[in-house]
Amino acid sequence: MKNKQKKFVPETFVPKFKLNIQHFASPNYPEDNLQTVPSLDNFKEKSVDYVHRFEQSLKDFQEAIGISRLMPVQTGMTIELLGKPTVNLADGNVAEGDLIPLSDVVPAVISTKKLTLKKYRKATSGEAIQTYGANDAVQYTDDALIKDVQKGIRTDLFDLVQSGEAQTNLNAANGLQGALATSWGALQTVFEDDTIRVIVFAHPMDVAQAIADKQLTLETAFGLNYYTDATGTVVFTSTQVTRGSVYSTAAENLVIAYIPAGTSDLGVTFGLTSDDTGFIGMKHFLGNDTLTQQTLIVSGVLMFPERLDGVVQVPLAASEPTTGE
Helix, strand or coil, X not given: CCCCCCCCXXXXXXXXXXXXXXXXXXXXXXXXXXXXXXXXXXXXXXXXXXXXXXXXXXXXXXXXXXXXXXXXXXXXXXXXXXXXXXXXXXXXXCCCCXXXXXXXXXXXXXXXXXXXXXXXXXXXXXXXXXXXXXHHHHHHHHHHHHHHHHHHHHHHHHHHHCCCEECCCCCHHHHHHHHHHHHHHHHHHHCCCCCCCEEEEECHHHHHHHHHHCCCCCEEECCEEEEECCCCCEEEECCCCCXXXXXXXXXXXXXXXXXXXXXXXXXXXXXXXXXCCCCEEEEEEEECCCCEEEXXXXXXXXXXXXXXXXXXXXXXXXXXXXXXX
């Protein structure tokens, strides 16, 4: 009889240490709760904050002056600055059934101004961020940049306002108050068929005496201090106007023309942050090739008096020195 070969049955292998097979599987990336650049970056929020403050400041200025006319335009548009129009009024005594003759109005174009989109860029170095911290280094320089953009908008307005026709101060001995009264009267004459609100721009030192003599409360809008006198005339102070005269116009004569920087195709293409007005478009981004954090501002705003004949200049009287006994 042949011996049957005994079948070999291997014993069950029991590892001495329990293996975690999942440990050797491919890991999932990125890991949960990883702090990435987008989660730490506040570029968008920073742009929104600056845009809101800039546009709110301009809106406050608009409301303080009483400007109700906003004119969105395309870049490169030419703004016409007008004088008093010539009206050729036809005879209104027309017989029944007869053709009514045409009257015509001929605008007097005194000057023109082309509105263009202005672009500003600022870069904060990585070394400055390392030294002062990201928020302080960027915010400090952004604040300064925004103030200069606002100043540029005000400069355009003041240049036009100061081109007004000179008037004689009706009460030269009464300095500022006489000049305000003269401005009010002159503008009431120019806009005799309209109800207007007189707006005056003056150098702070010319207003200082009035502040010293009276208890005046100054308010602020768009970087300018202002107060309202008893006649309802709003007096704005700025060092951007020439000392020694006041310059005035009617609120209803002022227009804000602007290129919708943030809401246009340009704003969408470059991811600019803006609000519904589009006065300014802004964004923050990294310049990796220069190790900088950069700020981009795009704006096209022009505040102007529509009728230049509705702008007047009144000199202040120099006070006569008094001698003691």
